[in-house]
Amino acid sequence: MMRSLAWYQLREEIEDFLYLEADLLDQRRFKDWLDLLAEDLIYFMPMRRNVKFGQHAERENTKQGEGISWFDEDKWTLGKRVEQILTGVHYAEEPLSRVTHMVSNVRLLDVRPSVEDAQEVTAGCRFLVYQNRIEYENFTFVGRRTDELRRVGTSWQIARREIILEQNVLLAKNLSIFF
Amino acid sequence: MHTMIDAERGIISREIFVSPHCYREELEKLFTRAWLFIGHESQIPDPGDFFVSRMGEESVILCRDAQGAVHVFLNSCRHRGMKVCRYEQGNTSLFVCPYHSWSYTTDGRLQGVPLYRALYEGTLNREEWSLIEVPKLALYHGTVWASWDPQAPDFLDYMGDAREHLDHVVDCRDGRPGGAEVIGVHKWVFPSNWKFAAENFLGDTYHNPSHRSVDMIGMGPSGQRGASSRRDNEYAGGQRFWVGFPQGHGLTGALMPADTDYVSTYLHHPIVDEYFRHCFHERKRRLGEKARILPLVGTFFPNASYHGRQPRGICVWHPHGPTETEGWRFFLVDADAPAEVKDVLRRYYMRYSGPAGMTEQDDMENWLYATAASKGTIARRYPLNYQMSMGAYQTNDPIPGDVSLQITDQTPRNYYRVYRSYLESAPWDVLIGCPSMRAAAE
Known part of the structure; x- marks a missing residue:
């Protein structure tokens, strides 16, 4: 993609959107966050395997649409997760965790149909999510995300999110937060 | 050890959940012998x-x-x-x-x-x-088990009458032996003693209030709300039982009436509902009277727990330190089930089970803080209470084992009695049953 002024403007717009989204989660405005998700959302976090050199492309990550992953969900399920937190008796998030999402390395991987008329964007980024819980529980989740974003009016919606967490055995007792 | 575990009175020291010494003893004397x-x-x-x-x-x-x-x-x-x-x-x-x-x-x-x-x-x-x-x-209906003790009894003797319940987990939904496949394995570590998890699966349905949030929102197979929605109410009308076995295994399930009919499930997915309807009738035809048993959860001594139906799988609670566990959950489906059935099941398994599962997240919270709050000097002076439903069980009625028809601590009392025998290096005839009862039977 040519680095035109429109390209830089679009990248800034996408960055702003991702930062806004992270902020909604960190402020625990979960219902507002749900509004940023497309109705046909795919929200996917594979498990990562230790595989032999040369087999990474084929076998390192579990696959969306088959078998078991950490998350392979739709908007209905994420809505249920939000609803569960809001019951006030989901003890894994009651009392609520303190969470900060850091988003960086934002890149425009694909823009459709054109940079000047961007309706769909594939954006890559890195995340560092810090979760502190009750008194002494600390978890740090680091990894990569690939988001398919869709323009809706003056803002964007997330149509697909792939979350690549850099862990094999999960080193956290729960994945009770959003990524 | 006998002062720490008084199974007869239902009093168990917190030391076994936090002490590095007990943990070392388990690794040396229990995990080197049990299947x-x-x-x-x-x-x-x-x-x-x-x-x-x-x-x-x-x-x-x-x-x-x-x-x-x-x-x-x-x-x-x-x-x-x-x-x-x-x-x-x-x-x-x-x-x-x-x-x-x-x-x-x-x-x-x-x-x-x-x-x-x-x-x-x-x-x-x-x-x-x-x-x-x-x-x-031992290879059993697709599952693989092993023991480090050359003197260990054969696997089937070790399983005893709990074997039939293992069948209900690992056999096809229509009653054919074996035929399952593993569609994925969750692995995660959490700061809890491994026995809190193993014990939870012995049939501790007393802890259901901690899962109230999932019943309120409705995330079961059909997404309905209410107390039985997590499994589409398929145990309704059955006689719930809690059963312990001499080898330490314990579980809960339901004995359904002989004339019980199929309860519809996965209501938004007609193909899945139809599959389970077919399996229900086929299982009844193959297994006859035994098809009346619907499994729920259980633990095969010492650390292999299961969900028998929804969501179906085997979870191993590996010791990972005195106050740390590594959970490995193997998810099972019928290998020859239609693709749509497998797809709907895997989605349900993921939203229910493991560290990302809406139900089991609350379990991890319980086990973590039960461990953490038992570490203290004062806490360790006060044992835990296992006195529920004391004496309220009968043997081999209506199914084999020590059977209670109400929620009970009899299964964990039995489990920890057997656990104590391992840590006392008891001979195998003690570990897999009561010698005096056996002698009487002979």
Whole structure:
């Protein structure tokens, strides 16, 4: 993609959107966050395997649409997760965790149909999510995300999110937060 | 040990959940003897296939050799101890140690020793330095189990009457033996003693209030709300039972009336509902009276727990330190189920189970803080209470085992009685049953 002024403007717009989204989660405005998700959302976090050199492309990550992953969900399920937190008796998030999402390395991987008329964007980024819980529980989740974003009016919606967490055995007792 | 576990009075010291000494004793005396769940044959269908598993704290390789025979080896080179396999799963003809390149064939034999002629000729007898293999291995309806004790009883004697319940978990939904496949394995660590998890699955349905949030929102197979929605109310009308076995196993399920009919499930997915309807009638035809049993959850002593139906799987609670557990959950479906059935099931399994599961997240919270709050000097002076439904059970009525028809601590009392016997290095006839009862029966 040519680095035109429109390209830089679009990248800034996408960055702003991702930062806004992270902020909604960190402020625990979960219902507002749900509004940023497309109705046909795919929200996917594979498990990562230790595989032999040369087999990474084929076998390192579990696959969306088959078998078991950490998350392979739709908007209905994420809505249920939000609803569960809001019951006030989901003890894994009651009392609520303190969470900060850091988003960086934002890149425009694909823009459709054109940079000047961007309706769909594939954006890559890195995340560092810090979760502190009750008194002494600390978890740090680091990894990569690939988001398919869709323009809706003056803002964007997330149509697909792939979350690549850099862990094999999960080193956290729960994945009770959003990524 | 007998002062820490008073099963008869239902009083158990917190020390067994936090003490490094107790933990060391478990590794030495329990995990070296009991039959442990290793994996499933569907994970290693072809010669050369392997899956790295665990027994206690130690890494083992489950592997199918070039001739098709199944083995379980300690994952450690005989030369300097390096792990010979650091991949999780795959296919190989040799396990080559990264350190000095000693290599082993898939039947465990030491094959390659670099510079053998120059350095070892006449001294090293390769036959004696194979990978260390478990002396006792059992393949049962697709599942693989092993024990490090050559004197251990055969697997079926170890399972006793709990075997029938294992069948209900690992057999096809229509009653054919075996036929399941593993569609994924969750692995995660959490700061809890492993026994809190194992004990929870013995049939502690008393803890249901901690899952109130999932019943309020409705995330079961059909997404309905209400107390029985997590499993689409399929146990309604049945006689719930809690049962313990002399070998320490314990579980809960329901005995359905003889004329019970299929309860519709997965209401938004007609193909899945139809599949389970077909399986229900077929299972009834094949199993007859035994089809009246619907499994729920249980633990095969010491650390292999299961969900028998929804969501179906086996979860092993590996000891990972006195106050840390590594959970491995193997998810099961019928291998020959239609693709849509498998897809709907896997989605339900993921939203229910494990660290990302809406139901089990609350379990992890319970087990963590039960462990954390039992560590203190004062806390350890006060034992835990296991006195629920004291004496309220009968033997072999209406099914084999010590059966209670109300929620009970009898199964954990029994579990910890057997646990204590392992830590006291009791002989096998004590570990798998009561010798006096056996003598009387003979």
